[in-house]
Amino acid sequence: MRRSSQILLWLIAGVIVVFAIAVAAFALFFDPNDFRERAEKAVLENYGRELAIDGDIDLQFIPWLAVEVGEVRLGNAPGFGDEPFAAIERAKLSVKFWPLLLSREVQVGAAELDGLDLALEVNGRGQQNWADLIEASDGEQVASPDRSDRDGGFEISGVDVRNAAISYVHRPKGDSYSLSDVNLIIGRVSSAGGTVPASGSLRFDVQPTGYSGVVELDTDVTFARDNGAVTFGKSRLEGTVEGIAEAPTTLRFATDGIAVDTVEKTTSVQPVEISILDVDISAEVEPFSYADSIQPKATIRIDAFSPRELMAKLGATPPPTADPKALSSVALSAKATMRESSVALTGMRVEFDDTTITGAMTVPFESSGRFFATLEGDAIDLNRYMAPPDEAAAGAGGEAPMEIPTELIKPLNARGEFSIASVRIADLELENVAATINASNGRLRIHPVSADLYGGKYSGDVSINASGSVPALALNESVAGVDLAKLASAMFEQDNITGSIEGNFKLNGRGKDMNAIRDSLGGSMSFELKDGYYEGTDVWYELRRARAMFKKETPPEPTLPARTKFSSVTASGVVADGVLRNDDFVAEMPFMQITGAGKVNIAAGTVDYGLKARVLEKPEALEAATAEEIDDFTKTVIPLKITGPLTSPKVAPDIEALLRERVEEEVKEKLEDKLKDLFKR
Numbered sequence: 001m002r003r004s005s006q007i008l009l010w011l012i013a014g015v016i017v018v019f020a021i022a023v024a025a026f027a028l029f030f031d032p033n034d035f036r037e038r039a040e041k042a043v044l045e046n047y048g049r050e051l052a053i054d055g056d057i058d059l060q061f062i063p064w065l066a067v068e069v070g071e072v073r074l075g076n077a078p079g080f081g082d083e084p085f086a087a088i089e090r091a092k093l094s095v096k097f098w099p100l101l102l103s104r105e106v107q108v109g110a111a112e113l114d115g116l117d118l119a120l121e122v123n124g125r126g127q128q129n130w131a132d133l134i135e136a137s138d139g140e141q142v143a144s145p146d147r148s149d150r151d152g153g154f155e156i157s158g159v160d161v162r163n164a165a166i167s168y169v170h171r172p173k174g175d176s177y178s179l180s181d182v183n184l185i186i187g188r189v190s191s192a193g194g195t196v197p198a199s200g201s202l203r204f205d206v207q208p209t210g211y212s213g214v215v216e217l218d219t220d221v222t223f224a225r226d227n228g229a230v231t232f233g234k235s236r237l238e239g240t241v242e243g244i245a246e247a248p249t250t251l252r253f254a255t256d257g258i259a260v261d262t263v264e265k266t267t268s269v270q271p272v273e274i275s276i277l278d279v280d281i282s283a284e285v286e287p288f289s290y291a292d293s294i295q296p297k298a299t300i301r302i303d304a305f306s307p308r309e310l311m312a313k314l315g316a317t318p319p320p321t322a323d324p325k326a327l328s329s330v331a332l333s334a335k336a337t338m339r340e341s342s343v344a345l346t347g348m349r350v351e352f353d354d355t356t357i358t359g360a361m362t363v364p365f366e367s368s369g370r371f372f373a374t375l376e377g378d379a380i381d382l383n384r385y386m387a388p389p390d391e392a393a394a395g396a397g398g399e400a401p402m403e404i405p406t407e408l409i410k411p412l413n414a415r416g417e418f419s420i421a422s423v424r425i426a427d428l429e430l431e432n433v434a435a436t437i438n439a440s441n442g443r444l445r446i447h448p449v450s451a452d453l454y455g456g457k458y459s460g461d462v463s464i465n466a467s468g469s470v471p472a473l474a475l476n477e478s479v480a481g482v483d484l485a486k487l488a489s490a491m492f493e494q495d496n497i498t499g500s501i502e503g504n505f506k507l508n509g510r511g512k513d514m515n516a517i518r519d520s521l522g523g524s525m526s527f528e529l530k531d532g533y534y535e536g537t538d539v540w541y542e543l544r545r546a547r548a549m550f551k552k553e554t555p556p557e558p559t560l561p562a563r564t565k566f567s568s569v570t571a572s573g574v575v576a577d578g579v580l581r582n583d584d585f586v587a588e589m590p591f592m593q594i595t596g597a598g599k600v601n602i603a604a605g606t607v608d609y610g611l612k613a614r615v616l617e618k619p620e621a622l623e624a625a626t627a628e629e630i631d632d633f634t635k636t637v638i639p640l641k642i643t644g645p646l647t648s649p650k651v652a653p654d655i656e657a658l659l660r661e662r663v664e665e666e667v668k669e670k671l672e673d674k675l676k677d678l679f680k681r
Helices: 002-029 032-049 095-102 133-137 305-314 387-397 485-492 515-521 537-551 629-633 655-680
Strands: 051-053 057-060 064-069 072-074 085-090 090-096 104-113 116-123 154-170 174-188 195-207 211-225 229-232 235-242 249-255 260-261 266-269 273-275 278-284 296-303 330-338 342-352 356-365 373-382 412-425 427-439 444-453 456-464 473-484 499-510 522-535 565-578 579-588 592-601 606-615 636-647 652-653
Touching: 032 051, 211 249, 296 305, 427 485, 456 499, 473 485, 485 499, 485 522, 499 515, 537 606, 537 629, 537 652, 579 606, 592 636, 606 629
Parallel strands: 104 154, 116 154, 373 412
Antiparallel strands: 051 072, 057 064, 064 090, 072 085, 085 116, 090 104, 154 174, 174 195, 195 211, 211 229, 211 235, 229 260, 235 249, 249 273, 260 266, 273 278, 278 296, 296 330, 330 342, 342 356, 356 373, 412 427, 427 444, 444 456, 456 473, 473 499, 499 522, 522 565, 565 579, 579 592, 592 606, 606 636, 636 652
């Protein structure tokens, strides 16, 4: 037995010695560079590409079976130019010799790769310069070793990639993405499992957007050999981005873990924290599948930030506002669903200053995509966001008028439904405002739009056509049952009229600013005032006073407060070049009917009306009048003039016309008398 053991040991020792001699002889007499031409020929035959191994090939055997190669270049696919598809300056891979020989255990040293340069491209015909490599690889039949035959495990000391560069160019789209100064260090990887630390850094450049920057990554990875799961532990990505704002922008990304199931093709992500431009974003991502199209869902939250500060960082000048605290805070929460070409936000809640907005929207990734929104708000005071009073006053004194935002409208592709419980603008208050907005091809339409307005209703249809060189505005609006006193107070700061108003306004105009549009306005308008008072002026008293002055009598005592009651005031007309021409003005009062015609210069805000007043024979409405007054007024049509600013017109009897009419009547009467005398003869 002892002899047999000795013989066995001698045999093993002999085999080892012979093998060692063979390895030594192989190392002495074998030159790995002899395989250079064979490798280049094999690549050309199998892939149709030129392989150039310009650097030396070094081979080591004990204690490491290692191969190191110098400069290598792989040619591009036909039709993609002469620049290499891929190139490396140096690569090294080593495996421990004895564990591989005796126990088939693979212990790989640090895999090193220096100076990788990979150029991916899609040419003008849509062809990819890597497609032929994939097709050739798919055609090869590679036998998978039976797991049961593997007695040993594997171990990789690490991976070290330095100074790599990867570029991707899509010629049809004009897009290019490049990574440079790529450095990646991966720690020990073993079939026994365990955590693998990984860190790296790179520079990136994106064209034509002009975004560029530097990022660094730290994470750790765990591979589960039995079920194909890959887990990233606590991960951090930090860097700076140029092109988003005037100054380099700091970017941070952090999560406690990402788990990838390579069998089920699913991914689970721990809560994510993102910070960019000092805006903090958090997201809770639902598990999602990457088997087909990737459509992850997440609940996102954007902490409150200042839009003013953000605009300044983006190189935009924050607009001056009447309230310096306006545009000071925005916060958002929503459920986001990533789609192939857009992101959908549902259950959205936005805190914008003092306004709360809820709803949903879809934001496209491409600038040509369509934006959808359904939003509801509680209340907003637009006065806060107007220009400060001193600047607004200066603007009224000669600064350029408000321009139609054609550059904003032309690229806009959107549809939205908006409602808000309360809106305040100037002194005008609207409630239950609802509007549908459609925008495409340079055309913006707000229709239908409706609101509750001082006890009545407003409805409208507003269109802006910015597709041509000169914008066109079209309005089709109506009001019904609106409290005239509140409306006049809000719009004109007037408190001298009560009642209700109904009206229809169908107008259109062209121009690059509101002044030009007002000057070119055309269309039609009509309105009716009902059951109210014109405060501050007693028309009946003014008529009696004018009569007394004409007849050199003592003026009557005024009735206070001075006011004129009306049951109806109607007018309609055609608008041309910003001027309304009205030929059917009718005002009905208890004691009088006024008819006439005139014009309203909308741009200048002035009126010029010539009216005729006829006193009605209604004694109950003329209690204070004498019999002589009633007799004079009911026999005469009284001319009136309304002139001056639209907000405070001057209303007075047209004495000149009245005298002229009276003289004409007297001349007519005398002429008739003379004719009668002539015929009597």
